[in-house]
Amino acid sequence: xxxxxxxxxxxxxxxxxxxxxxxxxxxxxxxxxxxxxxxxxxxxxxxxxxxxxxxxxxxxxxxxxxxxxxxxxxxxxxxxxxxxxxxxxxxxxxxxxxxxxxxxxxxxxxxxxxxxxxxxxxxxxxxxxxxxxxxxxxxxxxxxxxxxxxxxxxxxxxxxxxxxxxxxxxxxxxxxxxxxxxxxxxxxxxxxxxxxxxxxxxxxxxxxxxxxxxxxxxxxxxxxxxxxxxxxxxxxxxxxxxxxxxxxxxxxxxxxxxxx
Amino acid sequence: xxxxxxxxxxxxxxxxxxxxxxxxxxxxxxxxxxxxxxxxxxxxxxxxxxxxxxxxxxxxxxxxxxxxxxxx
Numbered sequence: 001x002x003x004x005x006x007x008x009x010x011x012x013x014x015x016x017x018x019x020x021x022x023x024x025x026x027x028x029x030x031x032x033x034x035x036x037x038x039x040x041x042x043x044x045x046x047x048x049x050x051x052x053x054x055x056x057x058x059x060x061x062x063x064x065x066x067x068x069x070x071x072x073x074x075x076x077x078x079x080x081x082x083x084x085x086x087x088x089x090x091x092x093x094x095x096x097x098x099x100x101x102x103x104x105x106x107x108x109x110x111x112x113x114x115x116x117x118x119x120x121x122x123x124x125x126x127x128x129x130x131x132x133x134x135x136x137x138x139x140x141x142x143x144x145x146x147x148x149x150x151x152x153x154x155x156x157x158x159x160x161x162x163x164x165x166x167x168x169x170x171x172x173x174x175x176x177x178x179x180x181x182x183x184x185x186x187x188x189x190x191x192x193x194x195x196x197x198x199x200x201x202x203x204x205x206x207x208x209x210x211x212x213x214x215x216x217x218x219x220x221x222x223x224x225x226x227x228x229x230x231x232x233x234x235x236x237x238x239x240x241x242x243x244x245x246x247x248x249x250x251x252x253x254x255x256x257x258x259x260x
Numbered sequence: 261x262x263x264x265x266x267x268x269x270x271x272x273x274x275x276x277x278x279x280x281x282x283x284x285x286x287x288x289x290x291x292x293x294x295x296x297x298x299x300x301x302x303x304x305x306x307x308x309x310x311x312x313x314x315x316x317x318x319x320x321x322x323x324x325x326x327x328x329x330x331x332x
Contacts, residue, residue, distance in 0.1 A: 014329060075308065180319045187322040243315035250312065 009205045012197035017118060032116040039102035072097050072245070080249035089252055092133065097245040104237035107193055108230060115237065118189040127182035130248040138255030181247060188240045192233045199226035270328040277324035284317040
């Protein structure tokens with residue numbers, strides 16, 4: 001055995017996400033807050049620039065903006081909510097989608113590399129917002145009792161099954177939905193960032209600090225795998241933003257639908 | 261040299277918990293491939309349904325990750 005400069009390897013864990021404040025003495029201004037502010041500025045700049053000079057023959061920026069907006073409007077909102085009432089919810093869904101897309105992709109943008117939603121609080125707030133909206137529009141449309149009946153008593157179920165059906169449907173439609181929405185987004189961002197950290201830090205440790213030639217060779221492969229994981233992460237980040245918004249639209253659509 | 265494995269057994273539990281969602285996600289995309297092969301023009305519609313199903317199935321594995329950190 002070769003005595004190397006071997007030091008203990010500490011894998012990244014939840015404590016890797018506890019970043020110090022950017023300015024000393026301003027405890028609320030951490031990296032996720034800064035990234036969220038930046039993303040809002042970029043989104044406002046992009047859509048304001050795209051819609052400021054609307055022309056029949058669109059400029060490149062206007063064309064891109066319309067493409068992005070049409071994607072949310074047609075393939076998310078209209079498909080999930082139905083062509084009667086979807087326009088009311090397009091502003092919320094569009095804003096939510098691009099906010100999430102940018103904040104998730106911040107995990108892959110060099111020099112930023114921190115997905116905002118890997119802090120659970122952000123995901124909780126986003127999920128609670130969607131939860132309040134779909135319940136509110138459902139109650140507004142059907143009334144409180146009517147909405148409760150709509151969500152917990154599926155049509156065509158015989159009466160003697162109702163004592164079993166109502167708790168199950170209530171738990172799955174009202175209680176679990178916000179939890180699963182927020183956990184899905186949070187844990188995907190969290191796990192992705194952690195995975196990237198394991199591959200890159202582990203590769204670095206094996207190459208430079210393990211002090212063994214064979215380990216260094218494995219470490220290079222590990223480090224290169226990190227690039228593949230980074231590519232996968234870009235895909236996952238985009239997909240998670242899409243899934244969150246599609247599910248929100250689905251929940252709104254099912255809350256305001258007439259019958260099942 | 262004695263082999264020594266350190267760590268948390270919750271991670272092993274997470275590995276077991278990920279089997280079910282793994283099979284589920286596989287079944288979803290198998291169905292999409294089948295459906296697309298039978299009716300290629302339905303591809304875009306099938307795919308958007310598949311991503312919703314993927315999200316709903318995957319959350320089981322994701323809850324496993326969260327619990328592996330909770331029960332450490």
